[in-house]
Amino acid sequence: GNSVTQMEGPVTLSEEAFLTINCTYTATGYPSLFWYVQYPGEGLQLLLKATKADDKGSNKGFEATYRKETTSFHLEKGSVQVSDSAVYFCALSDTGAGSYQLTFGKGTKLSVIP
Amino acid sequence: DTGVSQNPRHKITKRGQNVTFRCDPISEHNRLYWYRQTLGQGPEFLTYFQNEAQLEKSRLLSDRFSAERPKGSFSTLEIQRTEQGDSAMYLCASSLALGQGRVGFYEQYFGPGTRLTVT
Numbered sequence: 001g002n003s004v005t006q007m008e009g010p011v012t013l014s015e016e017a018f019l020t021i022n023c024t025y026t027a028t029g030y031p032s033l034f035w036y037v038q039y040p041g042e043g044l045q046l047l048l049k050a051t052k053a054d055d056k057g058s059n060k061g062f063e064a065t066y067r068k069e070t071t072s073f074h075l076e077k078g079s080v081q082v083s084d085s086a087v088y089f090c091a092l093s094d095t096g097a098g099s100y101q102l103t104f105g106k107g108t109k110l111s112v113i114p
Numbered sequence: 115d116t117g118v119s120q121n122p123r124h125k126i127t128k129r130g131q132n133v134t135f136r137c138d139p140i141s142e143h144n145r146l147y148w149y150r151q152t153l154g155q156g157p158e159f160l161t162y163f164q165n166e167a168q169l170e171k172s173r174l175l176s177d178r179f180s181a182e183r184p185k186g187s188f189s190t191l192e193i194q195r196t197e198q199g200d201s202a203m204y205l206c207a208s209s210l211a212l213g214q215g216r217v218g219f220y221e222q223y224f225g226p227g228t229r230l231t232v233t
Contacts, residue, residue: 036224043118044157044205044224089156100154100168100209101147102222104156 002027006090006105012114019077021108023064023090026071031092033057033066033073034102038087047088066093079111116140118225120206122167126231127196134192135228139208146189147222148181157205163189164211196232203227 007022025031035047035057050056053068062077073090090105119138129135136144139146144165149157160179161171164184178196183189193200207222 011227022221043226044207046221049221091156099160100145100160100161100222101162101170102149102207105157106154106156113175 002031002092002094002103004090004092004103004105006088006108006109009087009108010109010111013080013110014111015082016079017113019054019080019084019110021075021088021090021110023073023075024071025073025090025092026091029094031094031112034063034091034093035064035073035075036089036104038089038107038111040086044089055094062073073097080110082114083108083110085112118206118208118223119230120204120225122228123226124229124231126233129196129232131196132189132192132194133196135160135204135206135229135230136188137206137208137225138188139206140210140223141187143208143210143223144186144220145209145211146183147207147209148189149207150175151203151227153202153206160191163219166170190215193230198232201230201232203229 004028013043020109032051034049036044037047048059050057050066056065064075087107089107091098091102121136147162148160151157163183178194181191205227207224209222
């Protein structure tokens with residue numbers, strides 16, 4: 001079956017530090033990959049996506065590259081801000097399954113301190 | 115606000131009671147999904163609808179769980195005879211199924227969730 005493994009949190013960084021949150025996946029087909037973010041008290045929001053191998057998703061300074069050879073989709077940001085404090089979820093959607101249901105990792109809580 | 119809405123936002127119930135949650139998707143979206151999120155975990159898929167048809171329900175957690183989308187618009191998720199283990203956040207998401215290969219197909223937009231506490 002499909003699964004997503006992401007690095008355990010919580011992660012605490014100082015403002016302007018470099019961020020990496022690792023994500024690897026197992027899928028039977030050719031998944032699309034996503035990063036969702038959940039800010040305190042809010043619902044899940046799509047942060048970025050990639051639908052095929054070697055695609056790079058980017059948004060709000062965050063980037064992630066779909067690496068089929070390493071089955072990875074690591075999230076990076078060059079300089080984090082306090083406003084980036086949130087829980088980040090890596091997810092996949094198996095495009096061969098018809099339902100396009102999302103399979104999520106457990107989430108990584110990021111805290112950015114001034 | 116034209117996003118996905120869920121009601122109620124919080125529900126506290128006693129064990130053994132029935133509860134029903136409502137989800138109103140983005141108006142032009144034809145797919146609607148339900149997920150459950152427990153503390154410290156990512157959301158877990160439960161079921162989904164395309165218009166009024168429930169196309170996948172094998173992942174519903176037990177026969178105490180049921181969902182409907184009678185007119186292809188809003189949806190309800192019911193839990194009968196609640197148990198303490200049902201305490202969780204129940205999330206609804208919607209998407210627009212344009213057809214395979216179209217970018218918009220894959221994006222699910224989530225509501226704020228209904229937090230259920232069973233005492």
